[in-house]
Amino acid sequence: MIVLGYNGFGKAAELFARLYRATGIDRHLLFGHDSAAALIVDGSLVAAVEEERLNREKKTSKFPSNALNWCLESGGLTLDDVDVFAFSWQFSDDVMDRMIAEITEDASASAAEKLSRLGRLAETHAALFGREAILADFHEHTGHHLDPGKLTQVPHHLAHLMTGYHLAGGHDTAFLVSDGRAEWLSAIAGEVRGGEIRIFDELSIDSRHSLAMLFSVVTRYLGFVPNNDEYKVMALAGYAPPPQANPLLDHVVTVRPDGTYEIPYPASAVPAYYALFDRIFDGAPDRREDFAFRVRVAGAAQQMIEVLTAAHLGAVERRSDESRLVFEGGLALNCVNNTKLLEGSRFTAMDVSFGASDVGVALGAALYASREAGDTPRTGKSPYLGPEFSREDILAALDKFSQQVEWREVEPGRVPAETAALLQDESVVGWFQGRMEYGPRALGNRSILANPRFPGMKDLINERIKQREPFRPFAPVVLEELAPEVFETGKKDDSPYMTFVFPVRPAYQELIQGACHVDATARIQTVTDESNPQLAQLLRRFNELTGVPCLINTSFNVAGEPIVCSPVDALACFLNTDMDHLVLGSFLVRRTTDS
Numbered sequence: 001m002i003v004l005g006y007n008g009f010g011k012a013a014e015l016f017a018r019l020y021r022a023t024g025i026d027r028h029l030l031f032g033h034d035s036a037a038a039l040i041v042d043g044s045l046v047a048a049v050e051e052e053r054l055n056r057e058k059k060t061s062k063f064p065s066n067a068l069n070w071c072l073e074s075g076g077l078t079l080d081d082v083d084v085f086a087f088s089w090q091f092s093d094d095v096m097d098r099m100i101a102e103i104t105e106d107a108s109a110s111a112a113e114k115l116s117r118l119g120r121l122a123e124t125h126a127a128l129f130g131r132e133a134i135l136a137d138f139h140e141h142t143g144h145h146l147d148p149g150k151l152t153q154v155p156h157h158l159a160h161l162m163t164g165y166h167l168a169g170g171h172d173t174a175f176l177v178s179d180g181r182a183e184w185l186s187a188i189a190g191e192v193r194g195g196e197i198r199i200f201d202e203l204s205i206d207s208r209h210s211l212a213m214l215f216s217v218v219t220r221y222l223g224f225v226p227n228n229d230e231y232k233v234m235a236l237a238g239y240a241p242p243p244q245a246n247p248l249l250d251h252v253v254t255v256r257p258d259g260t261y262e263i264p265y266p267a268s269a270v271p272a273y274y275a276l277f278d279r280i281f282d283g284a285p286d287r288r289e290d291f292a293f294r295v296r297v298a299g300a301a302q303q304m305i306e307v308l309t310a311a312h313l314g315a316v317e318r319r320s321d322e323s324r325l326v327f328e329g330g331l332a333l334n335c336v337n338n339t340k341l342l343e344g345s346r347f348t349a350m351d352v353s354f355g356a357s358d359v360g361v362a363l364g365a366a367l368y369a370s371r372e373a374g375d376t377p378r379t380g381k382s383p384y385l386g387p388e389f390s391r392e393d394i395l396a397a398l399d400k401f402s403q404q405v406e407w408r409e410v411e412p413g414r415v416p417a418e419t420a421a422l423l424q425d426e427s428v429v430g431w432f433q434g435r436m437e438y439g440p441r442a443l444g445n446r447s448i449l450a451n452p453r454f455p456g457m458k459d460l461i462n463e464r465i466k467q468r469e470p471f472r473p474f475a476p477v478v479l480e481e482l483a484p485e486v487f488e489t490g491k492k493d494d495s496p497y498m499t500f501v502f503p504v505r506p507a508y509q510e511l512i513q514g515a516c517h518v519d520a521t522a523r524i525q526t527v528t529d530e531s532n533p534q535l536a537q538l539l540r541r542f543n544e545l546t547g548v549p550c551l552i553n554t555s556f557n558v559a560g561e562p563i564v565c566s567p568v569d570a571l572a573c574f575l576n577t578d579m580d581h582l583v584l585g586s587f588l589v590r591r592t593t594d595s
Contacts, residue, residue, distance in 0.1 A: 005366025008035025156182035159364030179329035186210035259315025386436030457514035
């Protein structure tokens with residue numbers, strides 16, 4: 001059975017800009033963002049790639065034409081060979097009834113406002129959500145008439161769940177899926193036993209009370225891009241202790257006795273929220289740029305996330321006796337919260353995948369459809385699912401930039417040792433190896449690496465390399481066997497996807513200060529000889545040379561651009577920054593002396 005999963009609406013950006021003003025700072029507030037494709041053959045996940053890595057448009061919502069083509073080419077297949085096309089959205093009649101009711105039951109809206117909103121919803125359904133629209137979108141962007149019998153539409157939250165469940169090994173587990181919104185709901189909870197999914201309906205949260213969308217409104221209030229820059233708010237929160245009296249918990253959100261929660265306005269009510277936030281935080285437009293003010297609001301928002309998700313998870317604990325938890329959805333990218341959730345619960349294990357946000361639903365849709373067709377999904381745990389480039393590809397790219405760079409080739413087995421030697425001082429090294437990782441984190445094949453022992457390394461990389469805000473921290477990559485010595489890892493035996501944050505042990509805080517956040521924590525990636533042999537060898541050799549057990553590992557890109565995919569992308573990024581060296585496969589690259 002050949003299953004091709006995908007996410008992305010070809011007309012979403014245009015339609016949401018025209019109908020819902022999703023432009024400028026709000027450009028990511030639409031359905032289908034993080035478009036991608038994934039290929040499963042006879043139950044095995046063999047390829048997956050995000051469209052942004054190929055079309056070079058960060059967080060793109062465009063139809064994933066390039067991603068679909070690459071997945072098929074990598075498997076030696078054509079569209080005619082595919083048995084099932086799995087799409088990660090299902091706007092059923094029941095869902096549409098609920099969306100209509102959301103409008104008609106809004107007591108604060110006039111009849112004219114309701115009719116206008118219903119008109120926009122009708123146009124959106126005709127252009128995007130309806131089954132005929134999905135088939136037409138596929139044909140427009142591929143030229144292929146998709147047999148309706150081959151199209152499986154997977155509810156968005158179930159696609160999230162299948163990603164986390166199968167990447168965690170397919171064990172019996174409780175689950176929580178929480179994001180901005182799926183078709184109608186913003187969060188579901190339940191358990192999977194013997195492969196059967198059971199949703200606890202009374203713990204579902206509808207989109208009118210979306211915690212992730214409220215966090216996005218706070219993100220916007222502080223001058224950042226909603227549904228994109230929430231990690232900046234999380235980073236700012238680390239610069240001060242959480243507030244003793246939290247205005248968001250006292251005046252905005254309400255936790256119900258059953259562990260669910262209520263939010264006063266829909267996320268679209270931006271003016272109402274701004275007025276409320278200005279009142280409870282003593283804010284004003286000119287104050288929102290003040291660092292101390294941002295830290296105070298961010299701290300309150302982060303604590304709100306932690307309190308509400310802990311209450312929601314507590315309700316899951318009361319309903320399920322499973323010892324494991326899968327947490328997925330965009331809210332699961334809040335890695336500070338993840339650690340606190342696990343440590344504060346009775347769960348002995350908690351998994352958050354490398355595809356926890358909407359990048360993962362193409363995988364999950366394919367896994368769901370493969371499972372429904374009778375195959376047993378086999379995923380493994382590797383995130384390295386994307387394009388790989390040959391020696392000849394790298395040489396062709398180097399030749400293209402031959403006036404600006406010079407290079408030498410080393411034996412492949414010598415690459416880790418040679419790179420470790422470069423990293424002994426304050427050099428910053430671009431690291432490009434093997435298949436591209438999937439998801440928003442730099443997981444060791446498309447990375448920028450540096451020595452964390454130097455006090456100014458964070459500022460140097462933020463300013464000269466990444467071209468981003470100075471308050472943002474960098475993550476350390478460490479051998480799994482050394483992680484408990486350096487970090488207080490608690491219940492976690494590993495953290496391979498940078499989805500958990502741990503305190504740095506006092507003995508190592510100065511030694512790895514460049515990878516240590518201001519609150520003495522770090523979002524770590526653990527590596528083994530099996531998960532990434534070359535990176536493990538590099539870490540081992542670097543530790544032998546320097547006595548430093550970690551490297552700074554950040555994604556190989558600059559602010560506003562996707563992570564590099566190809567050798568050409570890597571060379572262009574290298575030359576557009578102040579990186580010192582580039583390790584491109586087995587080639588050590590540097591600028592020419594006159595460039």
